[in-house]
């Protein structure tokens with residue numbers, strides 16, 4: 001599939017800033033990365049999951065929130081997630097999901113969560129103990145040889161352009177990382193394998209292979225986390241073999257008995 005209508009890539013921004021002990025540090029053991037997605041905070045969930053995040057803080061050195069942080073994208077919902085995160089003392093990297101965009105108040109939602117020490121990876125990558133984290137929301141468009149092409153109606157071209165732009169943003173973010181090990185956070189899936197279990201008819205709206213094509217151009221990517229496919233499969237691989245984990249809370253809870261993943265990277 002061609003990307004003939006794709007915009008020209010923008011100049012690369014400077015490398016990611018350091019956090020914690022920084023990108024240059026060489027840890028003695030793998031970094032313990034916790035990930036969850038599809039929290040869907042509502043107006044009535046404030047403070048109800050503090051014990052969950054305290055447990056995550058005890059089991060991991062960094063937390064990734066892979067989108068659908070809120071149910072309808074309201075700042076009040078974000079305040080309730082912020083209340084749940086209040087006691088967490090490990091770095092938190094996040095990307096938004098489609099639900100976070102619904103109310104058209106994305107910047108307000110981000111501002112609330114930044115006050116709870118959440119770093120949005122589409123704004124600025126994160127480095128923790130020598131491991132780099134990059135992320136974008138992503139978008140739909142379908143998988144492999146069945147991706148939607150920028151052909152025909154202008155509306156179709158705009159839909160595909162959104163997916164292409166998200167893949168380009170991920171490419172820029174990964175270029176900013178100069179670490180030997182990198183982790184990618186997404187909301188939409190980069191592969192078909194981890195959305196299997198969802199109705200076949202909605203698969204093209206759950207992710208896009210353009211994200212995997214980007215990931216596979218970076219040799220330092222060790223793992224990819226995403227959400228959005230609540231009824232998908234927990235694990236798959238990109239065409240180059242990079243592990244991909246669907247960390248949607250419903251799914252992980254069903255498979256592992258606790259609603260978050262922890263992986264050594």
Ligand SMILES: [Fe+2]
Nearest residue numbers: 038068099228
């Ligand atoms: Fe969701």
Ligand SMILES: [Fe+2]
Nearest residue numbers: 068097098228
């Ligand atoms: Fe979603």
